[in-house]
Amino acid sequence: xxxxxxxxxxxxxxxxxxxxxxxxxxxxxxxxxxxxxxxxxxxxxxxxxxxxxxxxxxxxxxxxxxxxxxxxxxxxxxxxxxxxxxxxxxxxxxxxxxxxxxxxxxxxxx
Amino acid sequence: xxxxxxxxxxxxxxxxxxxxxxxxxxxxxxxxxxxxxxxxxxxxxxxxxxxxxxxxxxxxxxxxxxxxxxxxxxxxxxxxxxxxxxxxxxxxxxxxxxxxxxxxxxxxxx
DNA sequence: ATTTTATGTCGTATGTTTACGTCATTAAAC
DNA sequence: GTTTAATGACGTAAACATACGACATAAAAT
Numbered sequence: 001x002x003x004x005x006x007x008x009x010x011x012x013x014x015x016x017x018x019x020x021x022x023x024x025x026x027x028x029x030x031x032x033x034x035x036x037x038x039x040x041x042x043x044x045x046x047x048x049x050x051x052x053x054x055x056x057x058x059x060x061x062x063x064x065x066x067x068x069x070x071x072x073x074x075x076x077x078x079x080x081x082x083x084x085x086x087x088x089x090x091x092x093x094x095x096x097x098x099x100x101x102x103x104x105x106x107x108x109x110x
Numbered sequence: 111x112x113x114x115x116x117x118x119x120x121x122x123x124x125x126x127x128x129x130x131x132x133x134x135x136x137x138x139x140x141x142x143x144x145x146x147x148x149x150x151x152x153x154x155x156x157x158x159x160x161x162x163x164x165x166x167x168x169x170x171x172x173x174x175x176x177x178x179x180x181x182x183x184x185x186x187x188x189x190x191x192x193x194x195x196x197x198x199x200x201x202x203x204x205x206x207x208x209x210x211x212x213x214x215x216x217x218x219x220x
Numbered sequence: 221a222t223t224t225t226a227t228g229t230c231g232t233a234t235g236t237t238t239a240c241g242t243c244a245t246t247a248a249a250c
Numbered sequence: 251g252t253t254t255a256a257t258g259a260c261g262t263a264a265a266c267a268t269a270c271g272a273c274a275t276a277a278a279a280t
Contacts, residue, residue, distance in 0.1 A: 005269075008161040009136035013143070017136045024131035025238085026119035029208070033123070036212045044256065051118040056239050058258065077247045077256045083212065092209040098139070099202040102146045102193065115239075135268085154226065166269050168228065187226045187277045 016098050019091050022067050027052055028060050035070060035083045043072075043079045126208050129201050132177050137162055138170050145180060145193045153182075153189045 006014060023029060027050055034049050035041050047057045061081060064070045068087040073080045116124060132138060137160055144159050145151050157167045171191060174180045178197040183190045 005162060006136050009140055013136040013139040017134050017139055020130045021134035024127050024134045026116050026123040026127045027238095029123040029127055030119055032212055033208075042256090043258095052115060052238090053240050054257085055241070055259095059238080059240095062258085074257095079257065085213065088209070088212050092206075092213070095205055095209070096202075098143075099198070099205070102142055102198055103195065103202070137268095152226090153228095157227095162268090163270050164227085165229095165271075169268080169270095172228090184227095189227065 012094075012098075016094055018067065019094060022063060022069065025060065027057070028064055031057075031060060031064060032069065032083065035081060041081045043081060046081065122204075122208075126204055128177065129204065132173060132179065135170065137167070138174055141167075141170060141174060142179065142193065145191060151191045153191060156191065 006017065009017075030050055031046055034046060038045065043058070043061065046061070047054045050057050050060075052060075061070070061072070065072060068084055069091070070081050071084050073082075116127065119127075140160055141156055144156060148155065153168070153171065156171070157164045160167050160170075162170075171180070171182070175182060178194055179201070180191050181194050183192075
């Protein structure tokens, strides 16, 4: 494959799909939930909370960071992670708008 | 691996992750959007709407059907697909509840 | 009864994700 | 200055997803 097939679709669908993909693993959802609740969100704490190896958790954290849902701030040896509230708000809006679109139009019912 | 790691997480997170996974491909989102708008939602029409092979579209349709987001009703040679409005409503609620949970709690801001 | 049409199923190649051990780096503690 | 601790980067095996051609099936049209 020389180009990605996903690029053939509308930009807005691509963006929603990208965010959905990040949310498509329970470990990442658990990390988001934990970050929403904790005060001290050090990487090590997150690892203790998630039943996967440190390496795997780190990988999930990088993925969340990549799409902007969390931020990591280095503090000496440790790294403090936290939710990016504006990114989460954007994501929420994107999802809700799409789902509204699906329900508003009066399509054939089964 | 003898068991799936995803099973180690809360049931509610597993369900949200499953739905997010289904929404993680723009072709499936495009199918949902098309079904929301069309009156006649015959499989062939959907295939014409999506820039992928008939086989691949069929595969995406099966996936949407598997999680219950769409229904297919055989009508002679053709198959009429349509959105499952109750499933979509459930999905919407699941997502919104989770995303609310992320924003409501006052976590550390970056 | 053959042919055509609409659709699904199977096999399979290629690409992506998940999971984790090992190694590297750098700060802090001693 | 060594050692310990926290983290990220690298390599890689196994599982899973994507994409599609070829074949199968069964209704409809001829």
